[in-house]
Amino acid sequence: MAEAKDENTRPFDPFESFRGVRDAYLDAMSKTMIDAVNTESYAQATGAMLDYYLTASAPFRESLEKSVAQALQQLSLPSRQEVAALAERFTNVEMRLDDLDAKLDRLLNAITAMKQADAGQPPKKTRPAAKRG
């Protein structure tokens, strides 16, 4: 009874009657496609398509890059390469800061160990505050 009621109040789904057929079809197609993509001919075809796209788009890409670079230069704005070079330099500065942070941690550990040795306690590793270093 409850099941019958449930059936009658189930939301309308236009795909309901096709579901079984659909699932069987998708299942079969899935297996076929998995086999198809795992072939030399698929690898060759996708490789050729990608190569064609890259070759065909290269002149447009290069001319666009040149125009944008010229426009940025005339407007006295930095180019993408210049911003990237700046970002690289920031990363180098960050590396140096990280080196300093490491040295600071080592110093703190040494000082703590010395204090504990003076107080006759076994050395214990310090636990610096969990903040960005």
Added chain:
Amino acid sequence: MQSSMSFTEQSVVFQKRLRSFTRVLSTKAPIAQTPKELVWALNKAKLYRYTPSTSAQRRHRVPLLLVFAIMNRPYILDLRPGHSFVEFMLGHGFDVYLLDWGSPGLEDKGMKLDDYAMVYLPRAIRKMKAVSGSDVFSMLGWCIGAILTTIYAAMRPEDGLRNLILLTAPLDFSNRNNITFARWTDERYMDIEKILDAFGNMPGEMIDYGAKALKPVDNYLTNYCKLWDNLDNPRAVEAWHAMNTWVTDNIPMAGAAYRQLIVELYRNNALIQNKLHVQNELVDLSRIRANLLTVIAEADHITPPCQSEAILTKVSSIDKEVYRIHGGHIGIMAGSSAQRTTWPHIEQWLSARSH
């Protein structure tokens, strides 16, 4: 089916389902909700420490560092409340850290696997040791993250790595007939220099297409049919929404690292043969002595099982185990059965080795 609902009522229900379907496809689910704090950052990389959910007395002494792939977001490990590996491990008394590599920009196109494994990872580990106060640690690497952790474990065996967990690790590329990616990236068909000349980094969309094209019908059709069929089940919709949010959040892969992955690993199979050089040093896998657990997904199309098996015969670890589980590359950790199968196994293995 003979429905008692009138046509108007049925239309209303159908419209509601359609709205729900569109909403799920066009919005982002709230993900990565477990509280955490940033403890270290360098360039795009960030190290987070998750707020422990057990008292210090009940917590394992050895911290756990999670290292995910460099071309996907790592929050798959903390997908949503109630279904998060991070939350699970915190609940079992682990001090959990996550290394997020971030999204590389044009300025990072020269970053190699060497940089990830031997510049960024050791620095993050140093900080984790300082914050946790522990000289020993465990590390879990997943997918490309497993390559990086393996390289690190082989290059720095004295650095305190006690336990190494490799999830679906693509380390051995010898069985080319079983690795679809190896076929696609063969030098006869794919001109890697042309791609990187054009884009600098490997675009996230291309990586995403590659992953989805391995099972095109499942990823482009069946997946959406499943959502439609389950629209009346809020839990299923929530799970689908969270997973779709992660799947569609693509990031590029640093150009030099991608070149190295394809040329040195997929084509030359250098890592497993102990022929890979990182920072001018040979990566000798026999130097790995940490306890090793390698998790293999039996139905993995991205990293077929044959890629993760050989590592066990190459390392010097005395304590080593392989755990095989039925499931796919992502499903074994983020699927609905993960918290009954994969997570408890990892937790039990690690708990026994984290005192």
